[in-house]
Structure formats: structure tokens, C-alpha cells
Amino acid sequence: MYRNGRQVPIEGVSIVAEDGRIADLTRELPEGETIVVPGGVAFPGFINLHNHTINAPLFRGIVDDLPRKAIGESKVYSMLMPMGALALSYLDPDELEALVALGLLEFARSGATTLVDQFRPRQTAILDLARRWGLRLYAAPYLFSPAGAVGDAAVARAAQGSFEGETGLAAFEELFAHFDEGERGRIRVILGPHAADSCAPDLLKTVDQIARERRLLTTIHLAQSQGEVDRVRVERGLDPAGYMESVGLLREGVIFAHGVHLTDDELARVRDSGAAIAHCASVFLRGGKSPNFARFAKHGVRFGIGTDAERMDMFSQLRASGFASKQATGAGDAGTAAGLFHAATIAGADALRRPDLGRIERGATADIVIVDANKPHLQPINDPIRTLAWYASSADIDTVLVDGRPIVRAGRLVGVNEQNLVKRGAAATRRVWQEAQRRGHFPIEAAPARE
Numbered sequence: 532m533y534r535n536g537r538q539v540p541i542e543g544v545s546i547v548a549e550d551g552r553i554a555d556l557t558r559e560l561p562e563g564e565t566i567v568v569p570g571g572v573a574f575p576g577f578i579n580l581h582n583h584t585i586n587a588p589l590f591r592g593i594v595d596d597l598p599r600k601a602i603g604e605s606k607v608y609s610m611l612m613p614m615g616a617l618a619l620s621y622l623d624p625d626e627l628e629a630l631v632a633l634g635l636l637e638f639a640r641s642g643a644t645t646l647v648d649q650f651r652p653r654q655t656a657i658l659d660l661a662r663r664w665g666l667r668l669y670a671a672p673y674l675f676s677p678a679g680a681v682g683d684a685a686v687a688r689a690a691q692g693s694f695e696g697e698t699g700l701a702a703f704e705e706l707f708a709h710f711d712e713g714e715r716g717r718i719r720v721i722l723g724p725h726a727a728d729s730c731a732p733d734l735l736k737t738v739d740q741i742a743r744e745r746r747l748l749t750t751i752h753l754a755q756s757q758g759e760v761d762r763v764r765v766e767r768g769l770d771p772a773g774y775m776e777s778v779g780l781l782r783e784g785v786i787f788a789h790g791v792h793l794t795d796d797e798l799a800r801v802r803d804s805g806a807a808i809a810h811c812a813s814v815f816l817r818g819g820k821s822p823n824f825a826r827f828a829k830h831g832v833r834f835g836i837g838t839d840a841e842r843m844d845m846f847s848q849l850r851a852s853g854f855a856s857k858q859a860t861g862a863g864d865a866g867t868a869a870g871l872f873h874a875a876t877i878a879g880a881d882a883l884r885r886p887d888l889g890r891i892e893r894g895a896t897a898d899i900v901i902v903d904a905n906k907p908h909l910q911p912i913n914d915p916i917r918t919l920a921w922y923a924s925s926a927d928i929d930t931v932l933v934d935g936r937p938i939v940r941a942g943r944l945v946g947v948n949e950q951n952l953v954k955r956g957a958a959a960t961r962r963v964w965q966e967a968q969r970r971g972h973f974p975i976e977a978a979p980a981r982e
């Protein structure tokens with residue numbers, strides 16, 4: 532449970548949920564509808580602070596093991612963005628929904644109960660499905676500056692296919708009017724300018740203004756690659772943190788995805804500003820880079836954990852973060868389970884201005900995950916937080932509650948034909964791959980290695 536700003540394990544306690552809130556923690560078996568998971572370990576659902584849901588199925592087995600020469604300086608602009616755009620323009624609405632559903636199905640039992648997702652605004656299926664399935668979603672439809680306002684041709688090209696020269700603000704307004712459920716709602720529509728090198732100052736200043744007026748969160752990729760840092764310096768004459776400051780976005784209420792190329796001086800400025808970083812280790816590890824979560828902790832920066840769609844299993848993301856930190860610092864006590872758990876729950880919730888999430892305590896929102904710990908790889912349990920962070924996986928999840936409502940029971944999404952969804956989602960994904968290959972959108976090294 533949550534005590535004095537920390538997660539503290541306790542044993543033999545029942546959690547009583549009423550009207551979506553944790554009403555009580557008791558040693559007696561409460562009355563009413565009861566969920567009992569013998570040997571279960573309950574924890575506050577993780578906050579996945581940065582993700583692109585369709586990318587998980589779309590790039591599975593495609594972006595792994597790629598040599599640098601195959602993708603150029605930035606995989607984001609040479610491959611991920613063009614493939615994402617293709618999925619949207621090429622699939623029919625049913626196929627697109629199937630692709631999104633496959634991703635969201637993975638999310639639903641990833642250990643997280645809150646998802647922050649950046650996506651192209653035509654992909655409204657993510658909002659429809661999250662609403663239908665009762666998931667907690669912070670939806671950040673992309674905003675881009677039109678090509679003329681961005682110096683780099685590859686960056687400008689990547690944005691195309693989204694809005695044909697528009698910024699996406701009109702689409703944001705439409706989604707906001709249609710889906711946003713207000714401060715404590717399950718579905719929020721927030722501001723999602725794509726990145727420091729694909730968004731010009733006038734757009735970012737508008738974003739800042741809207742965000743302040745409506746008290747909305749903003750999330751943007753920042754210092755994700757050296758190429759981006761170089762482009763920002765050339766085009767704006769500033770380092771990435773300085774560029775954010777110049778447009779009003781170096782402040783509380785802003786979540787920077789990655790920040791791996793921020794200098795020590797920039798990290799100090801981010802810390803002082805109250806902005807948060809969404810740390811996503813495994814996408815960098817996959818490309819042979821070395822993200823170091825201990826570095827953010829050392830500088831006192833607020834940060835949470837995101838999966839960035841490498842996969843959505845939060846346990847495996849915690850492990851990737853922890854191991855990367857231990858490796859980078861040469862110290863076994865860097866990137867501890869307690870530190871990772873704090874980042875993925877309390878810190879992530881605070882970055883979303885939701886101190887009622889990420890905690891099991893009276894009055895908190897009942898977003899709870901229960902792992903079935905009666906498994907050989909989880910026993911015996913010495914320290915439950917270490918057990919979850921280092922040894923559990925999404926396959927160990929028995930139950931997921933969001934707002935006190937069971938979303939997953941016995942490891943299955945309630946009320947959904949999973950088999951059918953998986954089949955349809957995989958078929959839609961394959962259609963995109965085939966078309967991408969035909970158009971030469973992905974390098975030969977990424978082509979399926981079977982006859």
C-alpha cells in the first residue's frame with residue numbers, strides 16, 4: 532500500500548472498492564461482490580507514460596536485429612512514421628480497428644491500467660475501443676508543423692499523410708469535443724505535438740496556450756536522437772530544453788518522451804521546471820543504444836516509465852530499465868526494483884496530475900492489478916516489489932480493475948472474443964507489411980526470413 536510517498540508491501544489485506552474508489556483496506560473478507568485470487572499479489576496498476584499502440588503489432592519481428600545502415604540516422608523518420616502513415620491510408624476502417632484492437636488487447640493485460648498514447652488523429656479507433664472496453668486512456672493525437680516550417684526534408688515527409696499540410700489542431704479539437712471526459716474521466720484528449728524537430732515555434736506556442744487555458748497535459752518527443760538535437764540547434768539556435776523553454780513548454784504539466792540526449796545542464800533545467808520525462812529503455816536497447824534511468828534519478832528529474840510500443844509488457848520494461856541502468860553505471864544497486872516501481876506508479880501518476888492513481892490507499896481510484904503468484908518462477912516471495920519487477924511477466928496477471936470494474940479476469944479481457952481479435956489484427960498487420968514491402972518502405976533486412 533501507499534504510505535509516506537512510498538509503496539509498502541502488506542500481507543493478508545482485502546481491498547474494498549466502492550464507486551470506483553478504494554473505500555477501505557481490511558483484514559476481514561468484505562461483503563458484496565468479491566474477487567478472490569488465492570496467493571495473489573495486488574499492486575496499483577502501472578502508468579504507461581509513453582506509447583504508440585499500433586506500433587507494437589506493426590513492427591513486431593520487423594525492426595528487431597536491424598543494422599544501423601539499414602535505417603539511417605533515425606529509424607523514426609525512415610521507417611516507423613512512414614509505416615504508420617501507410618497503415619492509416621491503406622487499411623479500411625475495420626482492418627485499422629482490428630490492428631488497434633490487437634495492440635490494446637496486449638495493453639489490457641500489460642500490468643498498466645493507464646495508457647498515454649500518441650497517434651495520428653485519423654486513428655480514432657483507439658478512443659472508441661478504450662471507451663468500449665473501459666480502459667484509462669490519455670490520447671495525444673499528433674500535431675506537426677506543415678512541411679515549409681520544418682527544415683529537414685525527411686522530417687517534413689514523415690509528417691505527411693497525416694493532415695495534408697495542416698497542423699492537426701482542427702482534428703485535435705474534434706477529438707477533444709467528442710471524447711474528452713474531463714479532469715477525472717477515464718478518457719482524456721491531451722496535446723501531442725510530435726517532436727522538437729517536427730514542430731515549429733508558432734505551433735508549440737499555440738499548444739502551450741491551449742494547454743494552459745484548459746489545464747491540459749502536453750506530451751512531446753524530446754532529445755530522442757542526436758540527429759534531432761542537431762536539427763533543433765541548427766533551426767532554432769537552442770538546445771532541446773532551451774527550445775521548449777522558448778515556447779513555454781518547459782514546465783509542470785509537460786511530459787517529454789525519452790530525453791536520452793539531454794545534457795547534465797539540460798536535465799538540471801528540466802528538474803527545476805517540474806516537467807517530467809517518460810523513460811522507455813527497451814526501444815533504445817533494441818537499437819544498441821544505452822539508456823540510463825539512473826541518470827534521471829541522479830539529477831532529481833521527475834520521470835515515469837513508458838513502453839514506446841517495443842512491446843507493452845510493463846514488467847519487461849521495468850527489467851530493461853533496471854538492467855540498462857546497472858550496466859551503464861556498473862553498479863548492482865542502480866535502477867532498483869523500488870525505484871522502478873515508484874517511477875511506474877506514483878511518479879507516473881503525479882506527472883499526469885493524478886495523485887489518486889498509482890496508489891493503493893483509502894480514497895485512491897481503484898485501478899488495481901492482481902498477479903497470480905502461485906507460480907514456480909515467482910516463489911518464494913521475499914520482497915513482493917522485487918518479485919514483481921524482476922520476475923513477473925504480463926502472462927502472470929489474473930485480474931485487472933479500472934475504476935473498480937473488472938476489465939480482465941482469469942487473464943482474459945472480459946466480454947471480448949480474444950481469439951477472433953488476435954486473428955483479425957494479425958491479418959491486418961500482414962496486409963500493411965506486404966504493401967510496405969511492395970512500396971520499398973522498409974529495408975530488405977527487415978523482410979520476413981521465411982520461404
Ligand SMILES: [Zn+2]
Nearest residue numbers: 583752788839
Ligand atoms: Zn514515441
